[in-house]
Amino acid sequence: HRIRDILKSRQIGATFYFSREALLRALKTGHNQIFLSASKTQAYVFREYIIAFARLVDVDLTGDPIVLGNNGAKLIFLGTNSNTAQSHNGDLYVDEIFWIPNFQVLRKVASGMASQSHLRSTYFSTPSTLAHDAYPFWSGELFNRGRASAAERVEIDVSHNALAGGLLCADGQWRQIVTIEDALKGGCTLFDIEQLKRENSADDFKNLFMCEFVDDKASVFPFEELQRCMVDTLEEWEDYAPFATNPFGSRPVWIGYDPSHRGDSAGCVVLAPPVVAGGKFRILERHQWKGMDFAPQAESIRKLT
Secondary structure (H helix, E strand, O other), X not given: OOEEEEXXXXXXXXXXXXXXHHHHHHHHHOOOEEEEOOOHHHHHHHHHHHHHHHHOOOOOOOOOOEEXXXXXXXXXXXXXXXXXXXXXXXEEEEEOHHHOOOHHHHHHHHHHHHOOOOOOEEEEEOOOEOOOOOHHHHHOHHHHOOOOOOOOOOOOOOOHHXXXXXXXXXXXEEEEEEOHHHHHHOOOOOOOHHHHHHHOOHHHHHHHXXXXXXXXXXXXXXXXXXXXXXXXXXXXXXXXXXXXXXXXXXXXXXXXXXXXXXXXXXXXXXXXXXXXXXXXXXXXXXEEEOOOOHHHHHHHHHHHO
């Protein structure tokens, strides 16, 4: 299928699966494989899986991008900077589309990289909110925009009943919904569903594992507004190295902690205070601790200092 769009449960191995698929496709066809995600850090997860897969047959893949020796195909890993997401050509994989800010802008430029007829695009994600910029793309609403004629417009059933087995829809997209229960039926035996139901509220379980979107119109902090404050740290913050022993060097940071209350998670953030009055605070790290006693929480905070 030229365009695939998959709504999925958390932690069922989609990134792992598509990493292997892309590597095999590059080896077979010689087509470049392009990976976009909600952040460049997340895009590098593809790279880690691909390198590990190649090592199973005693092949070491290196570089960024990775260039395959047999045919010169490139494996290219990008963040969501639209300036960099338009200058390549190849099969396109876009991960966590429902968490990417300004998705429609990004897709407009990124989809051009797979515009040739022999290339394909794959979009997959866990759900976020109904108000997210990617939802009209998923629901078919985006396809209908500007199509005044009823003959041109489409109606797409995006229910689990319609899409559990995968379906080529009237707008040309192949869609599928894969819940944690679907994954279990398909042979993924890594989960204890009853345990997950105990560890999460009913609404959280539906959102995290059953592919249900959140309607946050009445929220104090709607997700769309929070996304405006987000940046891709690997792309934007030159003074921050998230994988280093001291990610922010010797500069001062603040630690904020919010204890849990009545079953919600405790939260902890590491902030970089502004260097000038009126400047921006930056969240360098964030942690959530659910069901953890105070002593382990205190130890986790101590390790941050």
